[in-house]
Amino acid sequence: xxxxxxxxxxxxxxxxxxxxxxxxxxxxxxxxxxxxxxxxxxxxxxxxxxxxxxxxxxxxxxxxxxxxxxxxxxxxxxxxxxxxxxxxxxxxxxxxxxxxxxxxxxxxxxxxxxxxxxxxxxxxxxxxxxxxxxxxxxxxxxxxxxxxxxxxxxxxxxxxxxxxxxxxxxxxxxxxxxxxxxxxxxxxxxxxxxxxxxxxxxxxxxxxxxxxxxxxxxxxxxxxxxxxxxxxxxxxxxxxxxxxxxxxxxxxxxxxxxxxxxxxxxxxxxxxxxxxxxxxxxxxxxxxxxxxxxxxxxxxxxxxxxxxxxxxxxxxxxx
Amino acid sequence: xxxxxxxxxxxxxxxxxxxxxxxxxxxxxxxxxxxxxxxxxxxxxxxxxxxxxxxxxxxxxxxxxxxxxxxxxxxxxxxxxxxxxxxxxxxxxxxxxxxxxxxxxxxxxxxxxxxxxxxxxxxxxxxxxxxxxxxxxxxxxxxxxxxxxxxxxxxxxxxxxxxxxxxxxxxxxxxxxxxxxxxxxxxxxxxxxxxxxxxxxxxxxxxxxxxxxxxxxxxxxxxxxxxxxxxxxxxxxxxxxxxxxxxxxxxxxxxxxxxxxxxxxxxxxxxxxxxxxxxxxxxxxxxxxxxxxxxxxxxxxxxxxxxxxxxxxxxxxxx
Numbered sequence: 220x221x222x223x224x225x226x227x228x229x230x231x232x233x234x235x236x237x238x239x240x241x242x243x244x245x246x247x248x249x250x251x252x253x254x255x256x257x258x259x260x261x262x263x264x265x266x267x268x269x270x271x272x273x274x275x276x277x278x279x280x281x282x283x284x285x286x287x288x289x290x291x292x293x294x295x296x297x298x299x300x301x302x303x304x305x306x307x308x309x310x311x312x313x314x315x316x317x318x319x320x321x322x323x324x325x326x327x328x329x330x331x332x333x334x335x336x337x338x339x340x341x342x343x344x345x346x347x348x349x350x351x352x353x354x355x356x357x358x359x360x361x362x363x364x365x366x367x368x369x370x371x372x373x374x375x376x377x378x379x380x381x382x383x384x385x386x387x388x389x390x391x392x393x394x395x396x397x398x399x400x401x402x403x404x405x406x407x408x409x410x411x412x413x414x415x416x417x418x419x420x421x422x423x424x425x426x427x428x429x430x431x432x433x434x435x436x437x438x439x440x441x442x443x444x445x446x447x448x449x450x451x452x453x454x455x456x457x458x459x460x461x462x463x464x465x466x467x468x469x470x471x472x473x474x475x476x477x478x479x480x481x482x483x484x485x486x487x488x489x490x491x492x493x494x495x496x497x498x499x500x501x502x503x504x505x506x507x508x509x510x511x512x513x514x515x516x517x518x519x520x521x522x523x524x525x526x527x528x529x530x531x532x533x534x535x536x537x538x
Numbered sequence: 539x540x541x542x543x544x545x546x547x548x549x550x551x552x553x554x555x556x557x558x559x560x561x562x563x564x565x566x567x568x569x570x571x572x573x574x575x576x577x578x579x580x581x582x583x584x585x586x587x588x589x590x591x592x593x594x595x596x597x598x599x600x601x602x603x604x605x606x607x608x609x610x611x612x613x614x615x616x617x618x619x620x621x622x623x624x625x626x627x628x629x630x631x632x633x634x635x636x637x638x639x640x641x642x643x644x645x646x647x648x649x650x651x652x653x654x655x656x657x658x659x660x661x662x663x664x665x666x667x668x669x670x671x672x673x674x675x676x677x678x679x680x681x682x683x684x685x686x687x688x689x690x691x692x693x694x695x696x697x698x699x700x701x702x703x704x705x706x707x708x709x710x711x712x713x714x715x716x717x718x719x720x721x722x723x724x725x726x727x728x729x730x731x732x733x734x735x736x737x738x739x740x741x742x743x744x745x746x747x748x749x750x751x752x753x754x755x756x757x758x759x760x761x762x763x764x765x766x767x768x769x770x771x772x773x774x775x776x777x778x779x780x781x782x783x784x785x786x787x788x789x790x791x792x793x794x795x796x797x798x799x800x801x802x803x804x805x806x807x808x809x810x811x812x813x814x815x816x817x818x819x820x821x822x823x824x825x826x827x828x829x830x831x832x833x834x835x836x837x838x839x840x841x842x843x844x845x846x847x848x849x850x851x852x853x854x855x856x857x
Contacts, residue, residue: 269646270589270653300621302639303646310668312647320621320639327588327622328631334589349629 229255229417231531232410234359234443236261236429237276238294239463239517240422241283243453243530246523247420248284248354250531256354257410258284261424262339263366263395263432266378268316271326272333275378276429277343277358278325285350296321315383340406357410359433362401366432367394377428386465390472393427398435403442411442418534419443421452423515423526425466426485427473440489449491449537451530454479454515457496462516480505492533494526509537548574548736550850551729553678553762555580555748556595557613558782558836559741560602562772562849565842566739567603567673569850575673576729577603580743581658582685582714582751585697587635590645591652594697595748596662596677597644604669615640634702659725676729678752681720685751686713696747705784709791712746717754727761735765737853742774742834742845744785745804746792759808768810768856770849773798773834776815781835799824811852813845828856 231251233244235258247256258280265274282288282296289295299319308314318326325346332342338361347356368380370388380386411419424430433439443450456479461467467477475481483493483506492509495502496516503510513529516522550570552563554577567575577599584593601607601615608614618638627633637645644665651661657680666675687699689707699705730738743749752758762769775798780786786796794800802812802825811828814821815835822829832848835841 269650271646296625298621300619300639302617302619303622303643306615306640306643307647310643310647310665312643312650320619320642321625323639323642324622324625324629324631327590328626328629331588331631346629 229415230257230410230413231255232257232259232416232419232443233422234259234419234430234433235276235280235422236424237264237279237464239455240276240424240429241280241288242517242523243420243422243526244280244354245283245520246517246525246527247531249520250524250527253353254355257407257413258354258356259359259404259407259410259433260356261429261432262358262360263364263398263429264377264381265363266365266376268378269313269318270330271323272330273316273326273378274329274339274343274358277339277356278322280356281325281343281347281350281352284352284354284356285347287350295319296325316378338404340404344406355406355410357406358404359407359439360401360436361404362397364398364401364432364436365396366428367396368428369394381428386468390469392473393431395432395435398432399437401436403436403438408438408442408445412445416446416448417538418448418531419446419450420530420534421450421486421490423453423455423462425455425461425464425469426482427466427469434489443489449534450489451492451494451534451537452482452486452490453494453526453530454482454496454499456482456499457515458498478502483508491537494530494533509533511536548734549576549729549732550574551576551578551735551738551762552741553578553738553749553752554595554599554741555743556583556598556783558774559595559743559748560599560607561836561842562739562741562845563599563673564602564839565836565844565846566850568839569843569846572672573674576732577673577675578678578723578726578729578752579675580748580751581677581679582683582717582748583696583700584682585684585695587697588632588637589649590642591649592635592645592697593648593658593662593677596658596675597641599675600644600662600666600669600671603671603673603675604666606669614638615644635697657723659723663725674725674729676725677723678726678758679720679755680723681716683717683720683751683755684715685747686715687747688713700747705787709788711792712750714751714754717751718756720755722755722757722761727757727764730761731764735767736857737767737850738762738765738769739849739853740769740771740805740809742772742781744774744780744783744788745801746785746788753808762808768853769808770811770813770853770856771801771805771809772813772845772849773801773815773818775801775818776834777817797821802827810856813849813852828852830855
């Protein structure tokens with residue numbers, strides 16, 4: 220069966236965090252039939268800033284799948300202007316979180332609708348549709364979960380750590396505040412048990428910062444296994460380092476070896492297969508589950524499609 | 539005594555609404571020594587929109603006195619961009635209230651500080667200073683007062699009437715929701731009893747929409763009279779019509795003759811003198827208080843200074 224034919228069958232769920240995960244999702248969206256991709260997104264990074272409900276990973280996913288991501292910056296929206304932030308600075312307001320004028324509209328409108336009583340699932344679905352996204356983007360939960368980073372400088376809210384402090388303080392531990400009392404969003408749970416589902420992919424996002432917040436929600440692991448389809452993780456670690464972001468740094472700070480083996484072990488009991496980078500081929504023999512080798516660096520659109528196809532092929536092999 | 543010498547003595551308080559009043563305030567600021575002008579601003583137009591605390595008259599005053607008013611539009615800020623509103627529209631958000639990207643920063647920062655527990659007086663004072671305004675701009679009250687317009691289409695919140703419906707529905711009555719329980723802001727009351735105060739001016743704003751909300755606050759009339767200085771009103775009606783805005787239309791709808799005599803009568807017991815437009819000179823004899831004639835149209839900067847000087851001269855005559 221060719222990859223093209225495979226791609227035409229059934230739905231795929233991806234569990235993802237921010238930029239790296241969004242690249243895989245874009246690859247998936249491009250090779251799957253329209254509407255076949257359901258993306259469950261980390262909301263542990265969400266925070267309130269300037270009175271606005273900001274959801275960085277949902278927005279990265281949304282902008283990426285809508286073709287609106289800012290390629291120059293690597294984050295935020297394209298065709299952006301910065302008048303708001305410039306004036307906010309002149310007024311003495313907090314400018315460490317860089318909010319563009321276009322990006323701001325999304326935060327303001329989402330906040331307005333949340334305050335009016337809508338769920339984050341509902342608002343996200345509608346805004347995605349309005350921006351022309353054919354995939355379904357959904358938060359992991361409609362209740363707040365907040366990733367708190369315990370560091371050598373004390374405990375920091377995620378964005379304080381990630382943006383304001385640029386991941387500089389060493390990480391001692393992580394806490395997903397609210398996760399105990401959060402529920403898996405109904406749309407996310409439904410996506411995982413759809414009869415036509417054929418694979419669940421765990422994107423190459425930071426396992427500790429971006430995937431663990433979802434896994435900390437009671438019932439999320441069970442929901443991911445409920446459909447009985449193969450669950451495949453794509454490695455976020457290539458040749459001992461992270462492609463982007465602080466994954467390897469955090470792993471070392473937590474006393475973990477920054478190796479795909481560590482990530483694979485971290486997902487034990489959850490995943491059925493692992494997409495390993497071909498640069499780490501020698502590690503395949505040490506893994507006790509099915510592995511597929513792939514060049515997992517995603518610089519071009521074709522790279523994103525290649526990694527997506529590789530993960531789906533592994534899932535098809537295991538189905 | 540020449541106007542220049544007069545202008546060097548003591549402080550002046552202006553009670554004002556929006557655009558027309560801000561023109562007089564700019565004239566006053568230009569002829570008075572720096573810091574001598576205290577502006578008490580209507581907040582009956584304030585409303586919450588998109589979760590933001592928006593204060594249109596405070597902002598008009600602030601932008602005008604900071605030299606940041608948008609001369610092309612006649613409202614809002616100069617050097618404005620509109621990315622936010624364009625994107626908000628694409629997201630299906632409400633765009634009837636035109637928020638520019640620069641203007642938005644003021645609303646967001648003010649809202650943030652109000653939510654953190656600051657008073658509107660404190661936030662306004664600090665933001666004015668940051669924008670380089672040498673005069674003191676202060677709200678009439680730190681408690682919410684909301685102008686509700688009873689119309690032939692039912693009762694409308696002020697901005698619904700003024701912006702969304704463009705003042706089209708006929709006005710039956712006005713109500714200043716919250717005024718009964720509001721207090722005159724302490725800074726405003728202090729400004730009115732400053733020992734060096736020499737005049738209080740009522741700007742040529744709409745008496746019913748922009749000045750009455752302040753006068754409806756218990757103690758405001760007494761506060762304006764407390765310093766024992768002349769209180770002077772500048773006519774908002776010239777030759778039977780309003781220079782700008784719906785004043786004359788509303789007066790007719792309320793069964794009032796759109797004449798300076800009606801305005802003068804409306805302020806009876808509060809004012810000691812009246813600046814009448816020279817086009818209405820024939821009405822001076824019908825007024826039972828001191829009147830000074832002036833060309834009150836304020837198109838140029840010199841016009842604004844002339845009207846300001848005329849009002850101060852009348853106050854000096856009555857001191």
